[in-house]
Amino acid sequence: MAEVEVREIRKSFGGGNPAVDGISLTCKNGEYLVLLGPSGCGKTTLLRMIAGLEAPTGGDVLIGGKSVRALPPRARKIAMVFQSYALYPHKKVVQNISFPLEAQGMSAQERMEKVKWAAGLLGIDHLLQRKPRQLSGGERQRVALARALVREPQVFLLDEPLSNLDAKLRASARLELKQFQQRVGVSTIYVTHDQVEAMGLGDRIAVLNQGRLQQVGTPEEIYHHPANTFVATFVGSPPMNLLERDGKLIGFRPENIRLEKNAGSRDDATVFRGHVLRVENLGSDRYVYLRVKDAHGDTNVIAKFAIAEPLEFSNDEDADLVIRNRNINFFDRDSGQKAAA
Amino acid sequence: MSEPAVHRTVIIDESFRVHHLLDRESVLGPVMLSPLLIYLVALIGLPLVFVFIYAFSDATTGSDSFGFVGLQTFQTTLEDPVFRIALRNTVVFTVLAQLVVIVLATVLGFVLSADFRGKWFVRFLILLPWTTPVALSALAWLWMLDSLFSPFNWILGNLHVVDQGTPVAWLGQDSLAVGSVVALQAWRTLPLAAVILMAGLTSIPPELNEQAEVDGAGFWRRFFDITMPLLAPIMMVAILFGIVATFTDMAAVYILTRGGPGNATQVLGSWSFYTGIQGGSLAQGAAIGIFMFPVLLGVCILMLRRASQTEVV
Numbered sequence: 001m002a003e004v005e006v007r008e009i010r011k012s013f014g015g016g017n018p019a020v021d022g023i024s025l026t027c028k029n030g031e032y033l034v035l036l037g038p039s040g041c042g043k044t045t046l047l048r049m050i051a052g053l054e055a056p057t058g059g060d061v062l063i064g065g066k067s068v069r070a071l072p073p074r075a076r077k078i079a080m081v082f083q084s085y086a087l088y089p090h091k092k093v094v095q096n097i098s099f100p101l102e103a104q105g106m107s108a109q110e111r112m113e114k115v116k117w118a119a120g121l122l123g124i125d126h127l128l129q130r131k132p133r134q135l136s137g138g139e140r141q142r143v144a145l146a147r148a149l150v151r152e153p154q155v156f157l158l159d160e161p162l163s164n165l166d167a168k169l170r171a172s173a174r175l176e177l178k179q180f181q182q183r184v185g186v187s188t189i190y191v192t193h194d195q196v197e198a199m200g201l202g203d204r205i206a207v208l209n210q211g212r213l214q215q216v217g218t219p220e221e222i223y224h225h226p227a228n229t230f231v232a233t234f235v236g237s238p239p240m241n242l243l244e245r246d247g248k249l250i251g252f253r254p255e256n257i258r259l260e261k262n263a264g265s266r267d268d269a270t271v272f273r274g275h276v277l278r279v280e281n282l283g284s285d286r287y288v289y290l291r292v293k294d295a296h297g298d299t300n301v302i303a304k305f306a307i308a309e310p311l312e313f314s315n316d317e318d319a320d321l322v323i324r325n326r327n328i329n330f331f332d333r334d335s336g337q338k339a340a341a
Numbered sequence: 342m343s344e345p346a347v348h349r350t351v352i353i354d355e356s357f358r359v360h361h362l363l364d365r366e367s368v369l370g371p372v373m374l375s376p377l378l379i380y381l382v383a384l385i386g387l388p389l390v391f392v393f394i395y396a397f398s399d400a401t402t403g404s405d406s407f408g409f410v411g412l413q414t415f416q417t418t419l420e421d422p423v424f425r426i427a428l429r430n431t432v433v434f435t436v437l438a439q440l441v442v443i444v445l446a447t448v449l450g451f452v453l454s455a456d457f458r459g460k461w462f463v464r465f466l467i468l469l470p471w472t473t474p475v476a477l478s479a480l481a482w483l484w485m486l487d488s489l490f491s492p493f494n495w496i497l498g499n500l501h502v503v504d505q506g507t508p509v510a511w512l513g514q515d516s517l518a519v520g521s522v523v524a525l526q527a528w529r530t531l532p533l534a535a536v537i538l539m540a541g542l543t544s545i546p547p548e549l550n551e552q553a554e555v556d557g558a559g560f561w562r563r564f565f566d567i568t569m570p571l572l573a574p575i576m577m578v579a580i581l582f583g584i585v586a587t588f589t590d591m592a593a594v595y596i597l598t599r600g601g602p603g604n605a606t607q608v609l610g611s612w613s614f615y616t617g618i619q620g621g622s623l624a625q626g627a628a629i630g631i632f633m634f635p636v637l638l639g640v641c642i643l644m645l646r647r648a649s650q651t652e653v654v
Contacts, residue, residue, distance in 0.1 A: 052554075052555075053551050053554065053555070072554070073551075073554045074555070074557040074558065074559070078555060079555065079556075080551075080552065080555045082548045082551070083548075084546065086548040086549050086551070086552035088549060088567060089549075089571070099553070099556055099558070100557050103553075103556055103557035103558040103562060104557055147556070151556075151557070
């Protein structure tokens with residue numbers, strides 16, 4: 001177990017913008033840190049630099065307070081789970097799990113004990129004699145985790161480990177991943193482009209875009225107090241609505257909108273005049289698509305209501321949007337950064 | 342039930358037109374395949390049948406008499422000491438050449454799949470031997486191994502490894518001649534093997550090696566524990582091609598040594614040619630040639646079975 005820190009780390013692959021452009025970030029001891037961003041934002045490159053699979057162009061990587069920049073991956077005491085799980089296809093599950101121990105030069109008997117311990121922890125004892133191609137997606141993930149765990153690493157690095165699973169399996173795999181990490185308590189850095197995974201798994205989330213760190217914070221901070229318009233619109237589905245008024249951008253979540261007829265002006269709330277374009281029933285929720293006139297012109301806004309809530313509006317009706325002031329985030333119109341009210 | 346009948350009528354009407362006829366796979370397939378089939382039957386199938394017929398006969402090039410003699414030709418062949426030398430040489434040359442090829446092709450496979458400045462030129466050089474007909478390249482080797490004009494002798498002489506006054510007779514001494522033939526066979530089968538292994542290396546997902554690196558494995562462990570086992574099936578295919586090419590070849594020996602000195606480099610291919618065509622004993626030449634058949638068939642079955650059993654990514 002150890003703290004992982006990157007300092008002003010940078011990576012360019014020659015030509016164009018750098019993939020990672022000066023990121024400083026710390027994953028505390030035993031913390032579950034999620035790197036979240038769209039594809040091409042540099043999150044995987046950052047993870048690979050921490051693993052030592054990619055040499056940084058500048059900056060430093062520290063594990064347990066010591067610089068590991070000069071160390072090869074095998075000397076960093078890390079374990080990595082790839083998106084594809086990268087199980088060795090010609091080896092049985094038991095050989096896959098014991099491979100890192102073999103590389104350490106551990107005796108056969110000790111290896112077997114460790115493999116049994118890791119397999120027991122992940123509930124894959126019965127799969128030890130199988131080959132990877134005989135396993136389901138979820139079983140492969142568990143084997144990959146067992147192989148990562150068996151060496152008792154200081155840090156887990158997980159690169160989109162759920163993206164190869166089908167949607168049905170993903171929710172239960174998420175639960176397993178989280179329970180597993182809580183049990184072993186090892187610092188974990190988890191890369192994903194899926195904001196639901198990030199919200200659900202992370203102790204803290206680091207949002208990346210175009211090689212730069214946008215915001216680090218707890219899921220609540222990221223969701224309710226985004227640092228800029230990128231985070232505001234990337235996290236949350238549907239994303240935060242942005243309207244322009246008095247030279248500022250006003251951001252509010254779809255579920256924080258109330259629709260009223262002829263709402264007057266309020267002290268504790270902000271009111272916009274809108275027009276309902278369409279009401280969409282999604283089973284558990286209703287999305288209401290509205291057009292609102294702001295300083296920018298016509299802007300589309302999405303409001304979200306639980307299906308249990310009665311809705312008195314239908315297509316092609318005027319409606320006033322009422323948003324409580326405490327649910328509103330202000331952003332600078334030009335920089336997109338968080339601004340005062 | 343009337344609807345399908347209507348459909349069928351339409352199809353038959355349409356098919357009277359030629360370009361629609363070619364749209365049908367049952368017509369287009371055989372048409373496209375026919376050139377290959379004609380080639381296979383005329384140039385490989387028929388000669389093969391003739392070889393089997395001749396091997397059980399007393400046919401010669403000198404007369405058109407033809408009589409079946411059963412296994413007598415085979416008996417004569419087996420008793421012939423040169424045949425035994427040729428059989429042994431064929432096996433030895435094939436094994437030695439392919440051992441060299443396995444090692445060098447793996448190295449070259451890595452070179453071919455690596456990314457570096459000027460790789461197109463290196464790739465071009467590696468593939469060059471493959472594009473040259475055997476007869477031509479064997480002539481070039483003949484010159485390089487010539488006792489008077491050999492550049493090898495010139496280099497070794499100037500390095501004072503050998504005495505310039507008594508040049509090495511590369512093709513005149515038994516062991517050196519064997520080495521020369523093996524070198525030529527390895528040299529000419531190497532490019533194809535290297536390209537096949539390159540394809541094999543490219544098909545191994547890079548994460549597997551990265552995973553092994555993170556798991557703590559050094560270069561040699563990754564090479565022998567991850568790369569080699571995953572490369573094995575495709576390596577089998579590469580060696581199979583090499584074995585077939587070396588085992589059946591006669592051009593290299595024919596041009597380089599004519600089977601000499603004595604019969605030191607005689608192989609089945611060249612001995613079959615000398616006996617059957619130049620010596621005029623068609624029957625015996627065919628019988629010698631047939632000895633390649635069961636060996637190659639066995640090798641093919643063995644290796645293809647082995648290759649298909651191995652785990653592929």
